[in-house]
Amino acid sequence: MRTKLAVVVAGASLLLAAVPVVAHHAFSAEFDANKPIKLKGTVTKMEWVNPHAWIHIDVKEPNGKVTSWMIEGGPPTGLIRRGFTKNSLLSGTEVVVEGFQAKGGAKRANGRDITFSNGQRLFLGSSGTGAPTDGRDPTERR
Numbered sequence: 001m002r003t004k005l006a007v008v009v010a011g012a013s014l015l016l017a018a019v020p021v022v023a024h025h026a027f028s029a030e031f032d033a034n035k036p037i038k039l040k041g042t043v044t045k046m047e048w049v050n051p052h053a054w055i056h057i058d059v060k061e062p063n064g065k066v067t068s069w070m071i072e073g074g075p076p077t078g079l080i081r082r083g084f085t086k087n088s089l090l091s092g093t094e095v096v097v098e099g100f101q102a103k104g105g106a107k108r109a110n111g112r113d114i115t116f117s118n119g120q121r122l123f124l125g126s127s128g129t130g131a132p133t134d135g136r137d138p139t140e141r142r
Contacts, residue, residue: 027100031072031110035101039069039109046089048076055089055111055124057097071097071111073124083122093117097124 027033041057055071073079089095096115102108111124 027110030102030108031100032103033100037097037099037101037109039071039097039099041069041095041097043089043093043095044068044091046091048086051075053079055095055097055114057095067107070108071099071124072108073111073114079122079124088116088122099124 039057039059041059043055044058045056047054047056053073053076055073057069057071058066059069060066074082094117097109097111098113098115099109099111102110113121114124115121
């Protein structure tokens with residue numbers, strides 16, 4: 001009886017341990033490397049969550065309509081190591097984001113770089129996810 005219980009507990013532990021792995025995805029699962037985008041907008045919200053931080057921005061279209069976008073960044077600890085602070089992306093901050101649009105045309109993107117109104121530019125992406133390599137990631141193997 002104890003052996004069966006031990007097997008059940010071990011199996012349940014393995015299933016629970018696998019949940020975070022399933023939640024993380026490769027770049028190509030959601031984003032299209034052939035759809036680079038450049039968005040100029042205003043930060044409405046910043047989510048410092050794992051495994052990827054999310055920046056929400058409002059982008060004014062040429063016709064005047066405002067469209068909300070979600071921009072995926074690297075993990076919070078990686079962004080902090082690259083120069084971000086908790087005050088870098090407060091609501092109302094004007095930014096330009098370069099990255100790659102989600103497959104299917106959703107208003108989501110994988111952010112590559114972010115440029116602030118003062119000209120400061122920071123790498124926003126996360127390495128090793130399958131995103132196109134172009135030498136802009138300071139942690140990328142060359």
